[in-house]
Amino acid sequence: MPEQAVAGGKENSVETPVESTRERLLNVAEQRFGEGGYEGTSLRAITVAAAANIAAVNYHFGSKEALLRAAVARAMAPVNAERRRRLDQLEASGQPEPEQLIRAFIEPGLDLVLRRGERGAVVARFIGRIAFDPSQRIRELYAAESDPIEARYLSALQTALPQATPDSVAFGYVNMLGLLALHQSQALSRAPGLGDEEDPGKLAENLIAFLVAAFDRGLRS
Amino acid sequence: MPEQAVAGGKENSVETPVESTRERLLNVAEQRFGEGGYEGTSLRAITVAAAANIAAVNYHFGSKEALLRAAVARAMAPVNAERRRRLDQLEASGQPEPEQLIRAFIEPGLDLVLRRGERGAVVARFIGRIAFDPSQRIRELYAAESDPIEARYLSALQTALPQATPDSVAFGYVNMLGLLALHQSQALSRAPGLGDEEDPGKLAENLIAFLVAAFDRGLRS
DNA sequence: CTCCTGTTCAAACGACCGTTTGAACTATGC
DNA sequence: GCATAGTTCAAACGGTCGTTTGAACAGGAG
Numbered sequence: 001m002p003e004q005a006v007a008g009g010k011e012n013s014v015e016t017p018v019e020s021t022r023e024r025l026l027n028v029a030e031q032r033f034g035e036g037g038y039e040g041t042s043l044r045a046i047t048v049a050a051a052a053n054i055a056a057v058n059y060h061f062g063s064k065e066a067l068l069r070a071a072v073a074r075a076m077a078p079v080n081a082e083r084r085r086r087l088d089q090l091e092a093s094g095q096p097e098p099e100q101l102i103r104a105f106i107e108p109g110l111d112l113v114l115r116r117g118e119r120g121a122v123v124a125r126f127i128g129r130i131a132f133d134p135s136q137r138i139r140e141l142y143a144a145e146s147d148p149i150e151a152r153y154l155s156a157l158q159t160a161l162p163q164a165t166p167d168s169v170a171f172g173y174v175n176m177l178g179l180l181a182l183h184q185s186q187a188l189s190r191a192p193g194l195g196d197e198e199d200p201g202k203l204a205e206n207l208i209a210f211l212v213a214a215f216d217r218g219l220r221s
Numbered sequence: 222m223p224e225q226a227v228a229g230g231k232e233n234s235v236e237t238p239v240e241s242t243r244e245r246l247l248n249v250a251e252q253r254f255g256e257g258g259y260e261g262t263s264l265r266a267i268t269v270a271a272a273a274n275i276a277a278v279n280y281h282f283g284s285k286e287a288l289l290r291a292a293v294a295r296a297m298a299p300v301n302a303e304r305r306r307r308l309d310q311l312e313a314s315g316q317p318e319p320e321q322l323i324r325a326f327i328e329p330g331l332d333l334v335l336r337r338g339e340r341g342a343v344v345a346r347f348i349g350r351i352a353f354d355p356s357q358r359i360r361e362l363y364a365a366e367s368d369p370i371e372a373r374y375l376s377a378l379q380t381a382l383p384q385a386t387p388d389s390v391a392f393g394y395v396n397m398l399g400l401l402a403l404h405q406s407q408a409l410s411r412a413p414g415l416g417d418e419e420d421p422g423k424l425a426e427n428l429i430a431f432l433v434a435a436f437d438r439g440l441r442s
Numbered sequence: 443c444t445c446c447t448g449t450t451c452a453a454a455c456g457a458c459c460g461t462t463t464g465a466a467c468t469a470t471g472c
Numbered sequence: 473g474c475a476t477a478g479t480t481c482a483a484a485c486g487g488t489c490g491t492t493t494g495a496a497c498a499g500g501a502g
Contacts, residue, residue: 021480038355039258040356042459043459044458052480055480133258134258134260178408179400182353187353187360188398188399211439213437213438214439217437219430220427242450264489264490265490275452279490284490449496455492459486459489461484462485463483463484471476
């Protein structure tokens with residue numbers, strides 16, 4: 001077992017804690033997959049950037065798709081955990097408002113991930129891109145990762161919006177999901193300096209206000 | 222010049238007017254590109270399905286990307302024309318309501334394209350997919366095709382929503398663009414039978430209502 | 443008929459793809 | 473010391489990619 005990250009070597013004490021090959025592959029994978037998509041990114045491009053051998057991918061993960069799956073799972077874990085935590089908290093304190101539910105969905109996706117400097121933006125773009133990859137196979141791979149919470153959000157939104165039909169609540173939910181993914185992937189910011197990227201917090205507030213209005217008054221009754 | 226589509230031959234009088242190789246390539250290209258994305262679709266898969274030779278692509282278009290560009294231009298032309306027509310009409314009859322502007326943007330994208338049976342759905346998915354392709358190069362290719370109208374919509378929306386800041390109007394516009402593309406690409410309909418695909422007209426009305434509410438009350442003032 | 447232009451074709455080009463192999467290297471347990 | 477399990481490596485595997493080539497074919501004009 002080489003490279004145990006001696007945790008106090010001569011150099012790279014905190015800045016670069018000697019990531020393992022496996023971690024470097026995951027880091028570079030989510031960066032490159034987020035930039036070029038799954039089909040548009042080769043394993044060789046990833047392994048070169050990660051200073052790893054081609055065979056390391058199949059050794060640590062088994063295949064290109066398994067690498068993607070591992071990267072998606074790792075990237076989604078904190079987002080899902082935060083969403084669960086907020087849902088638990090909201091449900092524990094009575095009937096939540098629609099805005100609180102929407103906020104509990106959007107903020108973990110934007111805030112928690114965009115506020116972490118360069119790496120956070122990379123993770124956000126990766127998630128947003130994979131969620132709507134051209135290949136249905138890969139979209140399902142992402143959907144499987146966020147499915148468990150989807151049902152909780154749908155029923156919570158339904159009770160918070162009793163006048164809306166179940167179909168229209170589901171319609172609003174997929175719109176929320178889609179808009180979040182689009183802003184995460186930064187595919188909407190065509191020209192630089194649209195006024196969004198400057199402040200991720202402001203983007204979250206704008207998006208939440210947009211969705212709250214749509215949920216409150218834009219769904220069929 | 223063979224295959225002049227004799228316009229009244231023995232068979233295939235209306236059903237299959239002997240499409241030229243060029244037309245068959247465009248038809249298959251927008252179908253396959255819409256299903257698998259640009260990177261995920263090979264020229265060989267296209268030419269086999271179009272019953273054409275590989276070299277025909279480079280003869281008629283020059284390259285894979287030029288084929289995509291031609292397909293995008295052909296698919297967007299009627300949508301852009303209809304949007305221009307509606308904008309002209311609205312501007313000729315006084316100050317349009319936000320809903321009228323949103324309708325003039327959404328309906329040509331969904332209605333005009335989803336109401337035309339199988340081919341319309343293929344074209345819609347193609348447009349929606351290309352608009353948010355992982356590759357920035359391809360997204361720009363699409364954006365160039367719809368840019369000319371974008372400025373008109375932005376200024377019309379701004380005067381229809383005088384209380385909203387220019388930034389928030391632009392924010393609403395990209396959200397509208399993104400949601401339309403997502404519904405066109407059918408990437409939002411995960412499970413079959415969500416209640417949307419059954420009636421494209423109903424989807425358009427739901428989406429318009431959703432967006433009108435968001436524009437009217439969900440933008441920063 | 444002969445030329446000429448437009449179109450199609452099989453075949454091959456070099457490059458890159460994801461995956462596999464088997465040997466080399468490293469640290470640990472005995 | 474030796475054996476062992478975990479990890480990395482250069483090299484090659486068969487396949488597919490987009491593109492190019494040069495010959496073959498088709499119809500219209502002279």
